[in-house]
Amino acid sequence: MRRETSRRWFAVGGAVLAVCALPVVVSAWPVPQPDIDVATLHQRVLASAERPYQGYVESDGRISLPDLRELGVVSRLLGGTTRIRAWYAGPNAWRVAELTTTGERDIYRSAAGTFVWDFERTLLTQILGAITV
Numbered sequence: 001m002r003r004e005t006s007r008r009w010f011a012v013g014g015a016v017l018a019v020c021a022l023p024v025v026v027s028a029w030p031v032p033q034p035d036i037d038v039a040t041l042h043q044r045v046l047a048s049a050e051r052p053y054q055g056y057v058e059s060d061g062r063i064s065l066p067d068l069r070e071l072g073v074v075s076r077l078l079g080g081t082t083r084i085r086a087w088y089a090g091p092n093a094w095r096v097a098e099l100t101t102t103g104e105r106d107i108y109r110s111a112a113g114t115f116v117w118d119f120e121r122t123l124l125t126q127i128l129g130a131i132t133v
Contacts, residue, residue, distance in 0.1 A: 053088040 034041075059082045083099040095108035103119030107127075114127040 050090060052090075054086065056083070056085050058083045 061080060085097045085099060088094045092109055092111065095106055097104045097106040105119065106117040108115055114131060116125040116127065
């Protein structure tokens with residue numbers, strides 16, 4: 001009975017070791033190099049400007065910065081978690097939403113114009129003029 005128990009624990013230990021080693025093995029696996037050069041990729045990105053797009057990104061920064069007005073949202077990007085969704089249908093139909101714990105803050109463009117919607121404050125603001133990036 002004792003020998004059988006030892007074999008089982010040896011098998012369990014081996015399985016645990018294999019599971020723990022899996023992330024190391026996967027991270028060491030070589031990533032294939034893309035078969036496209038930078039100039040071609042750049043041209044493809046520019047050519048896709050009229051194609052619809054939707055995406056989600058989450059940024060998790062660990063740098064503690066003071067809350068300075070001059071830094072604006074940059075301090076939140078570097079010192080916290082920021083979640084953003086984007087939709088793009090064309091130059092005059094797009095939306096970007098910063099998702100918060102209690103709502104979201106959107107900027108969007110439609111045939112009626114460009115607007116900022118602040119869900120938490122229930123505030124809709126129309127932007128007049130061109131937006132510069």
